[in-house]
Amino acid sequence: MKGFGNNGRDGLEGVRSGNLIGTYLHGPLLPKNAWLADRLIGLALERRYGSVPELEPLDDRLEQDAQRCAREAALHG
Numbered sequence: 698m699k700g701f702g703n704n705g706r707d708g709l710e711g712v713r714s715g716n717l718i719g720t721y722l723h724g725p726l727l728p729k730n731a732w733l734a735d736r737l738i739g740l741a742l743e744r745r746y747g748s749v750p751e752l753e754p755l756d757d758r759l760e761q762d763a764q765r766c767a768r769e770a771a772l773h774g
Contacts, residue, residue, distance in 0.1 A: 716740050729767050731760035 711720030718737075720726070727734040739749045 716744075725763075728760060729763045731755075731757040731764075 711718065713719075718733075727737075742749050
């Protein structure tokens with residue numbers, strides 16, 4: 698089932714302002730969205746150290762598969 702979003706019209710949900718991300722959390726947001734987890738870690742490192750150090754990439758295949766499955770389930774019920 699697809700959601701209705703914040704206002705019931707446009708299907709968009711949540712808010713982002715600068716480094717603030719707000720959403721209705723229901724389920725495993727970060728494990729299913731490795732890109733978002735990486736972004737939050739990068740923002741935290743930048744805030745703490747002034748820059749993001751070069752990090753070795755992790756294998757995100759399982760997370761990408763989980764995100765794809767969740768997206769397909771949401772789109773096709």
